[in-house]
Amino acid sequence: MGRGRVVSRTRAGRALAVGAAALLFAAGCSSGPSSAPSAPPSSPPPASSAPAPTGSPAAGTVRVAGTLTEGLKSPWGLAELPGGDLLVSSRDERTVTRVDGHTGRQTPLGVVPGVEPGGEGGLLGLAVREGWVYAYLTGGSDNRIVRMRYGGGAGDRLGAPEPVLAGLPKGFVHDGGRIAFGPDGMLYAGTGETGRAGLAQDRDSLGGKILRMTPEGRPAPGNPFPDSLVYSYGHRNVQGLAWDADGRLWASEFGQNTWDELNLIRPGRNYGWPVVEGAAGRAGYTDPVAQWPTSEASPSGIAYARGAIWMAGLRGERLWRIPLSGAERSGEPVAFLEGEYGRLRTVQATAGGDRLWLVTNETDSRGTPGPGDDRILRLELG
Template sequence: MKAHGPAVVPAVDRRTVLALGCALGISALAGCSLAENATGTATPTPGSTDAEAEADAGLKLKASGLDTPWSMVARQDGSILVSERDTARIMALGPDGKLTELVHLPQVVPSGEAGLLGLEIFTETGGIEWLYAYMGTGNDNRVVRFELQDARVGPAQDILTGIPRASIHNGGRIKLGPDGLLYICTGDATDRQAAQDPARLNGKILRIMPDGGIPEDNPFAGSPVYSIGHRNVQGLGWDSADRLWISELGPEKDDEVNLVRAGGNYGWPEVTGVARDPRFIDPVHVWAKTSDASPSALAIAEDVAYVACLRGERLWVLPLPGDGPPTGGTLTGAREMLAGQEGRLRDVLVVGNELWVATNEGAESRIIALPMGSLG
């Protein structure tokens, strides 16, 4: 079993060779087909710059000079916090565009896909702001939290420890659900059969209280496990009906988007893709070729999922279905944006009326924003 690897294309080429958009005077994004590249980016004219071409497309550069950013989260003060996987730094991007280091976490031991991964913020009723981080230590993956104090953080508090780690398949996304609980994605950490064992924390969606307690209505009594049978989940979000959706990396085929049910079994490693096996829940959307996706983060706005992809080097736009019969593994209206333009995409976040995207290009990584109105 092989992990998805990076496509070997120089970052400068991806940004210089911008794809054709809806040219010839057709500026409405909705009229673009997949082959036309749905960003609506025009071909640069002789003498034009990359910045000019991106401005024509509505893209805005929010930050550059980041080193392998993994997760973005918004604070109450309008700043955006960004984790860097390999440097173990959490960076703060202010409303003025200034990028500063908030904290360095020496307890993080990066290796391969492990390191400083997901971030989330929970604000208590009294106004205390807690920052949560999913990190790889020398012994495990764990979730810790820090009290945010203006431009400083308090000491780390362990919230959930003992999640198996490996050089690949560490999951790592954390999100606060509409029920006020924390949902945590874990990978199988290369122990495939552990994904089917409810007593193990790898290959799961976990659900805990903000202080680390176990919700009484979790499907496995006394356990943080919420669903099982996952290979490597890195994206999750909720639609307007509070349904939980996840994006999941497959092996050499069958990257998936799944609709998660409490206690559900999603099949790994017994099956991938649409198996029609009554023991398992089939995905709602499948990419047969990992070169088209290898999905990382997922964000949902107006019941449309935006999925950032690694090997696929594109942003997928997926209108989510309402309740009804199974889709058979294909969502109607799925289309792609930014194909080949920004390299590997790691995270995506809705910020006001913009969709922010963090690239995964090592020291060349950056954060860009697209106006939500251009995504319709």
């Protein structure tokens, strides 16, 4: 991300009802392999000792219903398994852990070989499909996507990584890392320009792009550029991917010093970096649907639920709700949980769409860890 840490805030490792605080919206919207541990370490307590609040959230709001699990180290990617359990990656520990979706019990699944953490790189995004766990990771010379077999039964461990896509640009910063399967069954990946801004406008480079590929890593049918993985370009550092009820793709993106962005992604479009940052109204470039000063967002993961995009903020230390409609955005963004749980890395809707999982990120070297960090929170939506 390339920004300093924020250390002055209120910590509240507790479950409580949180009311919406509407904020003024910014003007201008438009290495050798490592082996898995022979014995899993003991798990931390599966749930918060604080009592969960009673009652239901009001329409358009969010309520923290409790802590699913805690004691995670540098958590980054999150994926839901059939049945409701979760997989979470540790960027720096290079591990994948299964978290029981009811009790929060942690089961280590092993170290992913070939990961070399450093800066903003390491073991990043996760996705699950048909018995495979896909991972976006930083290796010795590149960023890459691999997949590992996982049966999901008691005592199972991840299989050996198989390459899906190698050769993604690697840097100390701006490594991208989010992957997700779209409603079309294709695999999408958000990449960064690794601090080399010119890569974002170079359609022959995979840096600063959103990529669309088959589950095996080949260019997906219908991509906008012939025989290319590139779906959209002109991105600085894509961090979140989500689809709404109409099948439209949304992406969150780190700005540099002025504007962070939420973009509605159209195939073949140029989103401007490094020529423009935020909304510019310039021919040939697609403006963001919403933008924020960098102190209020540093947007990471996003999810779609209850007619809105929910966006986790790192430096902004808050969860944003951006209401949607057929006209792209139907209302002003609203912030929740401001300063309550620190840096927020990943948000994901449950299969039923009535809850969110929210991953904090105080242990990534830029936060201020407190007791229990990091954790996965249960959020109920109104």
